[in-house]
Amino acid sequence: MEKTAVLLFAAMYLSPTAVGGEAEVRGLKPVPIRFVPLLDIKEKEYEAGFEVTETDLPFVVALDFRGRKGNWFCAGAILGHCWVVTVASCTKHASHVAINYGAFQRDKPLFTLHVTSKAIHNSPKNKEFKHDLALIRTNYVKFSDRIRSVSLPSQKIRLPYIDEWTYSAGWGRHHVALMNTNQLRLLQVEAKSNHFCGKSGFGQIMMDSMMCTALAEGDNSCLLDSGSPLVLRDLQVIVGVASFASQLDCRQNRLLVYTRLTEYIQWIRSLIRDDV
Incomplete structure (x- = not known):
């Protein structure tokens, strides 16, 4: 860098x-x-x-959502081995999310984890743009020089x-x-x-x-x-x-x-x- x-x-x-x-x-x-x-x-x-470079921002993840309103793309950040943070305006209509780790190039992630809406925790006060925050729980992710938390x-x-x-x-x-x-x-x-x-x-x-x-x-x-x-x-x-x-x-x-x-x-x- x-x-x-x-x-x-x-x-x-x-x-x-x-x-x-x-x-x-x-x-x-x-x-x-x-x-x-x-x-x-x-x-x-x-x-x-x-x-x-591919190791400058190892905590950033690419999020591909799917739901009744179609498919959409958002970003997020790794908070721990099992957690990603993003906004509720991305998650609240989702039934499925593909979390792409090490996606320095968006179409070439190191690996992808798939979770359902059951893994999504929206801020309990979220309404439109108010309290626009969500956490996504994942399986355990091992860290490396290209994948780590912030x-x-x-x-x-x-x-x-x-x-x-x-x-x-x-x-x-x-x-x-x-x-x-x-x-x-x-x-x-x-x-x-x-x-x-x-x-x-x-x-x-x-x-x-x-x-x-x-x-x-x-x-x-x-x-x-x-x-x-x-x-x-x-x-x-x-x-x-x-x-x-x-x-x-x-x-x-x-x-x-x-x-x-x-x-x-x-x-x-x-x-x-x-x-x-």
């Missing part, structure tokens, strides 16, 4: 601390990340984020801090795109206050259990997925999972809202304490 790291941290000093122009936007409608549109215009290509934050610390730079990762799935989204990408994301997202168009929907973020200048949300993990700069601690953006084209969508994991530490630990 040496070359990648140089690019990542050098780029931070060129990034803005605000989302230019979006402070005037009003009436943004929350849309799950996986439904954020790539509008059908002449230019259907997009670029965002940084390439990573750490939870301390409940006592409300991370990340406002204006702190973090990272998020995903593949992106847009069927009208003319480019391959097979390789995992890493994007810079700046933590903002929830008031910032509220005044920028999301209004009263913002809650303490949500986390307002803004992508770096020049990046876009096209290569992120519902459930994409948000991690601190050391790539060791997960602080959120991608919940929603807006109805804007993904190349214009700079504001993203994540489910804030520090609000759910007690619930998460009550489920996974014997299996980490």
